[in-house]
Amino acid sequence: MKVTYKQxxxxxxxxxxxxxxxxxxxxxxxxxxxxxxxVTENLVEDFAEKESDxxxxxxxxxxxxxxxxxxDGQYIFKPNDLLEVSKKMRxxxxxxxxxxxxxxxxxxxxxxxxxxEYLAPFVLNELDEPSDEECLKSEEKTxxxx
Numbered sequence: 001m002k003v004t005y006k007q008x009x010x011x012x013x014x015x016x017x018x019x020x021x022x023x024x025x026x027x028x029x030x031x032x033x034x035x036x037x038x039v040t041e042n043l044v045e046d047f048a049e050k051e052s053d054x055x056x057x058x059x060x061x062x063x064x065x066x067x068x069x070x071x072d073g074q075y076i077f078k079p080n081d082l083l084e085v086s087k088k089m090r091x092x093x094x095x096x097x098x099x100x101x102x103x104x105x106x107x108x109x110x111x112x113x114x115x116x117e118y119l120a121p122f123v124l125n126e127l128d129e130p131s132d133e134e135c136l137k138s139e140e141k142t143x144x145x146x
Contacts, residue, residue, distance in 0.1 A: 001101050001121060005047050006093040012037055012044065014118035029111070032104045032123040043097060054088045 003011075015033035022030045059075035060068040068076045077085055104123050113127065120126045 001099055002096050003099050003122075004094050004096055005043075008040060008043060008097065008099060009047070011118060011122045012040065014115075015123070018115065018119070027108050028104045028106050029108055029119075029123060032102045033119070036099075036102050036122055039102075040099060043099070047092070050092055051089065054085055054092065058082075058085045 015037055019030055019033050019037075055075050056067075058077055058081040060078055060081070062068055070076055099122065101122050103121075103125055107124065116124055116127050
């Protein structure tokens with residue numbers, strides 16, 4: 001499937017969070033998250049290298065040709081170069097890559113729907129949007145907040 005680096009990074013962060021929340025409990029979703037994190041490690045390394053290349057290319061140098069770093073050890077950029085670096089970084093985050101999903105067919109019953117936003121389409125199938133009729137039925141079951 002085609003996803004952006006940004007989508008992959010968010011998935012990996014949330015998959016790690018899900019794995020950590022499970023503690024010693026293990027299920028197919030935990031296993032799939034661990035597997036896909038392991039399989040996509042090389043893509044994240046490529047991303048980090050590309051990010052580094054963008055920064056190094058535009059980093060400011062002193063009169064001896066050494067990088068100028070801030071107090072946190074980060075590269076310093078001239079204002080015009082900083083704009084260019086920011087633009088290139090946004091383009092990199094939106095770059096489309098190919099990732100083979102590993103879809104779990106048995107989903108833990110206690111999994112909140114909110115997790116689908118982060119784990120689909122990597123390890124979970126996308127949820128279908130509810131029909132207007134389903135929304136109305138759901139509203140009928142929900143008592144209004146006063």
